[in-house]
Structures are given as C-alpha cells and as structure tokens.
Amino acid sequence: MAHELPGDSKLLQDYRFGFVTDIAAEAFPKGLNEVVVRLISAKKGEPGWMTDWRLAAYRHWLTLREPHWARADYPPIDYQASYYYSAPRQRPGKPGEMDPELAKTFEKLGVPLHERGGLAGFAVDAVFDSVSVSTTQRERLKKQGIIFCSMSEAIREHGDLVRQYLGSVVPPTDNFFAALNSAVFTDGSFCYIPRGVRCPIELSTYFRINALRTGQFERTLIIAEPESFVSYIEGCTAPARDENQLHAAIVELVALEGARIKYSTVQNWFAGDAEGKGGIYNFVTKRGHCRGARSHISWTQVEVGAAITWKYPSVILEGADSVGEFYSVAFTHDRMQADTGTKMIHLGPRTRSTIVSKGISAGRSANTYRGLVKILPAATGARNHTRCDSMLIGSQCSANTFPVIESRNATAITEHEATTSRISEEQLFYLRSRGLDEEAATALIVHGFCKEVLKELPMEFAVEAVKLLELKLEHSVG
Amino acid sequence: MSAAAEFELRNLRVRNGTKEILRGVDLTLQRGETHALMGPNGSGKSTLANVIMGHPDYEVTGGDILFRGRSLLGLAPEERARLGVFLAFQYPVAVPGVSVARFLKAAVEAVRGKSTGGAGGFLKGVREQMKFLEITEAFLDRGLNEGFSGGEKKRLEILQMLLLKPALGVLDETDSGLDIDALRIVAEGVNRLRGPDLTLLVITHYERLLKLIEPDHLHVLMNGRIVFSGGPEAVKKLEEHGYDWIREQVGAEAG
Numbered sequence: 001m002a003h004e005l006p007g008d009s010k011l012l013q014d015y016r017f018g019f020v021t022d023i024a025a026e027a028f029p030k031g032l033n034e035v036v037v038r039l040i041s042a043k044k045g046e047p048g049w050m051t052d053w054r055l056a057a058y059r060h061w062l063t064l065r066e067p068h069w070a071r072a073d074y075p076p077i078d079y080q081a082s083y084y085y086s087a088p089r090q091r092p093g094k095p096g097e098m099d100p101e102l103a104k105t106f107e108k109l110g111v112p113l114h115e116r117g118g119l120a121g122f123a124v125d126a127v128f129d130s131v132s133v134s135t136t137q138r139e140r141l142k143k144q145g146i147i148f149c150s151m152s153e154a155i156r157e158h159g160d161l162v163r164q165y166l167g168s169v170v171p172p173t174d175n176f177f178a179a180l181n182s183a184v185f186t187d188g189s190f191c192y193i194p195r196g197v198r199c200p201i202e203l204s205t206y207f208r209i210n211a212l213r214t215g216q217f218e219r220t221l222i223i224a225e226p227e228s229f230v231s232y233i234e235g236c237t238a239p240a241r242d243e244n245q246l247h248a249a250i251v252e253l254v255a256l257e258g259a260r261i262k263y264s265t266v267q268n269w270f271a272g273d274a275e276g277k278g279g280i281y282n283f284v285t286k287r288g289h290c291r292g293a294r295s296h297i298s299w300t301q302v303e304v305g306a307a308i309t310w311k312y313p314s315v316i317l318e319g320a321d322s323v324g325e326f327y328s329v330a331f332t333h334d335r336m337q338a339d340t341g342t343k344m345i346h347l348g349p350r351t352r353s354t355i356v357s358k359g360i361s362a363g364r365s366a367n368t369y370r371g372l373v374k375i376l377p378a379a380t381g382a383r384n385h386t387r388c389d390s391m392l393i394g395s396q397c398s399a400n401t402f403p404v405i406e407s408r409n410a411t412a413i414t415e416h417e418a419t420t421s422r423i424s425e426e427q428l429f430y431l432r433s434r435g436l437d438e439e440a441a442t443a444l445i446v447h448g449f450c451k452e453v454l455k456e457l458p459m460e461f462a463v464e465a466v467k468l469l470e471l472k473l474e475h476s477v478g
Numbered sequence: 479m480s481a482a483a484e485f486e487l488r489n490l491r492v493r494n495g496t497k498e499i500l501r502g503v504d505l506t507l508q509r510g511e512t513h514a515l516m517g518p519n520g521s522g523k524s525t526l527a528n529v530i531m532g533h534p535d536y537e538v539t540g541g542d543i544l545f546r547g548r549s550l551l552g553l554a555p556e557e558r559a560r561l562g563v564f565l566a567f568q569y570p571v572a573v574p575g576v577s578v579a580r581f582l583k584a585a586v587e588a589v590r591g592k593s594t595g596g597a598g599g600f601l602k603g604v605r606e607q608m609k610f611l612e613i614t615e616a617f618l619d620r621g622l623n624e625g626f627s628g629g630e631k632k633r634l635e636i637l638q639m640l641l642l643k644p645a646l647g648v649l650d651e652t653d654s655g656l657d658i659d660a661l662r663i664v665a666e667g668v669n670r671l672r673g674p675d676l677t678l679l680v681i682t683h684y685e686r687l688l689k690l691i692e693p694d695h696l697h698v699l700m701n702g703r704i705v706f707s708g709g710p711e712a713v714k715k716l717e718e719h720g721y722d723w724i725r726e727q728v729g730a731e732a733g
Binding site: 444451 | 532533555556558559560564573575576581584585622642
C-alpha cells in the first residue's frame with residue numbers, strides 16, 4: 001500500500017515556519033564557562049542572589065553526566081560548540097517600537113502582538129532566541145493584580161516572588177538539563193495570579209529559535225494563589241537547519257489551595273529532514289506542584305515537532321484532594337524520536353490523577369510513552385487512571401510503552417489500559433468508499449484516535465492543533 | 479445497443495490471493511432498474527459488492543466493470559464514490575472517536591467536491607432524513623459505528639445513501655441481522671430514493687427484503703458465476719423451492 005512509504009521530504013519544504021529572520025543579533029562567545037554564566041546574569045541586570053544561584057547550578061551541572069536512558073539515539077552533544085546568548089540588537093521598549101523585522105516574524109508565525117487588532121482573548125509573551133521581545137495585554141491584566149511578564153523583568157521587578165518560588169518545583173539539581181537550564185536560562189515567562197482571581201484571558205508564550213547554533217534555555221514560572229484560575233498556552237517553532245539545536249527548558253507550576261492551572265502546549269519545533277538531518281533536541285523538564293488542598297493542575301500537549309523529544313510533564317499531588325491530569329498526543333514521522341510521558345506523584349490523601357496518552361508513529365520514527373504513577377504511604381484513597389494508546393502508520397516505525405506503577409498504600413486504586421493498533425485497511429476502505437482520499441481518511445481516523453486529548457485544548461487552539469496535525473499527516477501518508 | 483448501459487459487468491474474474499472467487503460474471507443494469515442478486519453462502523456475492531467499490535484485497539484478473547460506459551478498474555474507491563457509486567456495507571467498520579456528524583459532513587463534501595457550508599444548515603437536512611429512518615438525535619454525536627447495534631449500523635448505511643444520492647447503489651446484505659420493524663424502515667429508506675436516477679443492485683440471502691424492495695430482475699450467483707436470471711416472479715419460486723432446482727438445472731458445474 002501507498003502508506004508503507006517512509007516519510008515525505010516534502011514536509012521539509014512545507015514546514016512553513018522554517019524561515020530565518022535576518023536581524024542583527026548580539027551574541028556571547030561560543031561555549032560555556034563561569035564567565036558566560038556571569039555575563040548572562042550581568043546582561044540582564046540581575047541581583048547578586050540570582051548570579052550565585054546560577055553559578056551553583058553551573059557547578060553542579062559540571063558533576064553530572066548527560067542522561068541516555070531514553071529511547072533516543074544521538075551523538076554526545078558538544079556543549080562548548082553552542083552559543084548561550086543571542087538577542088536581537090535593538091531591544092524594543094513597547095510593542096509599537098518593535099523592530100519591524102521582528103514584528104514581521106511574529107506576524108508570519110501567526111502570533112498577534114498588537115494590543116488592538118490582535119486576538120482579544122489572548123495575552124502573548126513572545127520569546128525570540130534568548131529574550132522576551134514583547135508582552136501584550138499587560139495593562140488589562142494588571143488591573144486584576146495579575147502579573148504577566150518576561151522572566152528577566154520578573155527577576156528585576158518581582159524579586160521576592162521569584163526568589164520564593166524559582167526552583168521550588170524543579171530544583172537546579174533535579175537532572176542534567178535542569179542544572180544546565182538553571183545556569184544559563186536567558187528568558188521565559190512569569191505569571192502570578194492573585195488569590196481568588198480567575199484570569200479572564202488565555203495567557204500564552206510563543207518561543208522562537210532563530211539564531212544559528214544557539215541553544216534556547218527558557219524558564220517559565222506560574223504561581224496560582226488560593227482559589228485562582230489560569231489557562232496558559234505555549235507554542236514553539238524554529239527555522240529549518242541542517243544542524244541540531246538544543247532546547248532545554250524548564251516550566252514550574254505552583255497551585256495553592258483550590259487553585260487551578262491548565263497548561264496547553266503545541267510543540268512544532270523543526271523536526272529535521274526526511275533522513276533525520278537537523279532539527280531541535282527538545283529536552284524539557286515540566287513539573288507542577290499541587291501544593292494546596294483541592295488544587296488542580298492539568299497538562300495538555302500536542303507534540304508534532306522536534307528531532308528528539310525528552311519530556312515528562314508531571315504533577316506532585318501534595319494537597320489533599322488535589323487533581324493532576326496529563327493529556328498527550330505525540331506524532332512522530334520520518335526519523336523523529338519521541339520519549340515522552342508523565343509522572344504523577346501522589347503524596348496527599350484522596351489525590352486523583354488521569355493520564356491519557358496517544359502516540360502516533362509514521363515513517364521510520366520511534367515513539368515511546370514512559371510514565372510513572374507513584375503512590376506514597378500517606379496517599380490514602382488515591383486514584384489513578386491511565387490510558388495509553390499507540391497507533392502505527394506503515395511498517396517501519398515503532399511504538400513502545402513503559403508504564404510504571406509503584407503503590408505503597410493499599411487503599412489506592414490504579415487502573416491501566418493500553419492498546420497498540422495499526423490503521424486498518426477496513427477502516428480506510430470504508431472511508432474511501434465515501435469519497436475521502438487516503439490522506440483525508442487517515443487524518444479522520446487519527447483525529448478520532450486523539451479526540452480525548454484534543455477536546456482538552458482551549459477552543460481556538462484546538463482548531464489550530466487539528467490543522468497542524470492534519471498537515472503533518474498529509475505528508476507522512478500516501 | 480446504441481446507448482451504453484448504466485452499469486455492466488463483463489466476464490468479470492476476481493481472485494483473492496490464490497483463490498478464484500468470481501469466474502466470469504456478466505450482468506447488465508439499465509438506468510433506473512433494480513436488480514436482485516441472490517445465492518447461497520460462499521457464492522461470491524460480497525466479493526462482487528466489494529470489487530465494484532474497489533476493495534484493495536481483491537485482484538481483477540479478467541473482464542471489466544463499466545459504469546456509464548467507463549471502466550471503473552484502475553479507479554480508487556474514492557474516485558468511484560465521486561462518480562456516484564455507493565456500497566451499503568454488510569459489516570460497516572467502527573472508526574472510534576469520529577462523530578457521525580463529522581463523518582457525514584466529510585463524506586458529503588468529498589463526494590460532492592464542495593463544502594456544505596456551515597454545520598447548522600447541513601445538519602438540518604440530515605435530521606430530516608434521520609427522522610424518516612427513526613434514528614434518534616443523539617446518534618450524531620456518537621463515534622462512527624462505535625458500539626452500534628446491527629440495526630443501527632444498517633440504518634446509518636441507508637442514511638448515508640440518502641445523503642450521498644448515488645447513481646448506483648449496491649446493498650450488500652443490508653437485511654441481515656435486522657428484525658422485521660428495522661427491515662421495514664430500511665426498505666422504506668431505500669424506496670425513498672428509488673426512481674429513474676437510481677440504479678440498484680440488491681444483494682441478499684433472503685426473499686423477505688425483496689418483498690419490500692421489489693426488483694425488476696433477479697439473478698442467482700453460484701460458485702462465482704451467474705447461473706440464473708429471471709423476472710420478479712422468480713423471487714417466489716426461490717422462496718418456495720430454495721436453490722436446489724437451479725442446481726439441478728445447471729448440473730454438476732454449479733456444484
């Protein structure tokens with residue numbers, strides 16, 4: 001059958017985010033050492049405690065080894081060959097004064113940075129290489145006491161909050177990439193929702209890697225005070241280049257009593273060409289902490305890009321009756337490798353978690369779900385429901401599932417369901433007999449397969465995610 | 479003959495793997511006619527239906543399938559559908575997570591080659607047909623054929639036929655697994671579409687459907703060949719005497 005073909009190199013041409021912005025940039029010398037760490041901190045005008053925090057992380061990083069337990073093959077990364085800071089030379093003050101090239105770039109990416117004429121229901125923080133270049137809707141949010149700004153600004157302007165929470169969910173010592181990020185992170189988004197406030201619009205960050213051989217190390221911190229709510233969206237793209245680029249981000253979420261954080265991602269980093277040349281290494285640590293009783297954190301991710309994905313958005317369920325959710329669609333094609341999943345750590349009584357993972361592999365890609373559900377002795381009456389489904393398109397791809405459940409409380413209930421399937425000839429024939437071509441039929445089947453996850457995305461975002469998924473499928477089938 | 483027949487099978491030979499299933503089938507349907515195709519289990523009826531639609535598992539080794547004088551061989555199933563060929567499946571497959579509403583809209587748009595506009599206007603037309611087929615509203619939000627009863631699946635097949643308005647409809651044992659009420663509803667649905675623009679091939683095991691959808695001609699398929707063709711009066715004869723008298727007529731060959 002036609003869909004036995006490996007992926008389509010047309011995808012490379014059609015990765016419509018693969019352009020490069022020609023903009024004067026200021027970059028530090030290549031390589032990583034204490035001087036570079038200090039330079040980054042100085043460049044951002046950080047207080048001494050922040051510089052020390054970075055240096056401690058850097059020194060710890062030197063003692064660690066790059067982890068290779070994931071099901072992903074890649075040569076050792078030369079950390080001295082990368083640039084750790086690159087910023088557009090002309091820093092904008094207000095969005096109105098933004099460099100026209102930058103404004104054009106985000107316009108091409110479909111990211112609205114105008115205060116008016118943009119999407120009224122969104123506030124956007126736009127991160128270009130190492131710096132945040134624009135944050136919209138801030139005044140509107142400020143009226144409700146919501147802080148939404150770049151991480152650099154937060155360190156300068158809201159030092160107490162940052163100092164209290166930064167690294168409190170993902171400590172610098174957490175893992176190799178977390179230590180690296182803590183030492184050299186250059187920007188990201190900061191968001192603070194005061195007690196009892198329901199954030200009226202979607203907050204979002206758009207990450208763009210532009211410069212060559214530059215790692216992007218962003219850091220996002222979201223704090224939801226008691227009884228507050230926020231829905232946060234993250235999107236990312238990068239130019240199509242022959243060389244691999246490292247993206248090692250950290251996202252920390254803190255939900256206090258009765259607070260709810262909904263975090264949605266559509267990850268569309270450049271995935272490399274049909275032969276696996278180029279693409280982003282997406283090595284990300286994302287973790288939420290349900291610190292208060294009845295708090296609720298939910299991760300929804302649609303992963304359709306990156307050469308390698310190493311990412312396990314997790315929730316620590318400490319508060320009694322807190323809820324953690326993980327909904328994931330991971331689509332791999334050509335030579336992509338994804339090792340992704342979640343960890344749900346149940347500490348508090350009656351904590352509940354739900355995991356729904358849908359992996360779709362095409363071409364010669366490898367797609368792995370790796371999950372841990374850990375129930376500690378105090379988590380009386382904890383519950384977890386896990387559902388992992390894998391779908392294979394063609395015969396040269398692979399799917400793996402590594403679900404681990406560790407329960408140390410006999411009253412806990414865990415359920416696990418898993419399936420692996422191929423798109424069946426009968427389904428295709430049925431849909432084709434109704435006039436749909438093979439691509440459209442496959443897209444419909446995959447859409448149905450992912451439905452449980454897609455319905456968790458905010459409405460407008462879901463429409464975009466479905467379009468993106470269909471576009472990717474179109475080029476991997478037939 | 480001056481004008482080409484609406485639909486024609488010419489000495490059609492079909493293989494599935496190494497097994498020859500159709501061994502030279504000839505059949506001609508004029509526009510607007512309804513033909514019934516009967517035959518015992520394993521005679522090749524369902525193969526015939528699937529081959530008309532272009533199922534990839536079957537290999538046509540000889541002969542031709544002509545629709546309005548044009549060969550369908552070499553056309554993908556979706557191309558046949560867009561020309562106006564429709565198959566009501568004996569065992570419609572489930573496509574989990576794809577809602578009936580979404581599927582119907584995609585199918586109608588694919589066959590017509592244009593958008594049906596907003597979902598609201600489209601669904602209004604769908605609801606009217608659903609009412610006729612006694613299908614409840616909740617049906618639209620369910621996954622396609624997911625957990626459907628046999629009767630629900632068959633009704634959905636007929637609903638699709640009513641919406642797609644094919645020129646050639648092939649019903650593959652649409653009556654199997656239906657109780658008498660469901661059978662009546664399904665038959666009324668089919669009859670609703672009958673007229674000079676619809677040519678029908680009704681494949682069935684049982685005469686009871688043919689009392690509700692009266693054919694103009696009846697054919698019997700045995701061992702991959704048409705062994706008997708007659709008028710509607712043959713329905714009654716088959717009901718009373720089964721296939722034995724045909725077997726006797728054609729002798730050992732039909733085996």
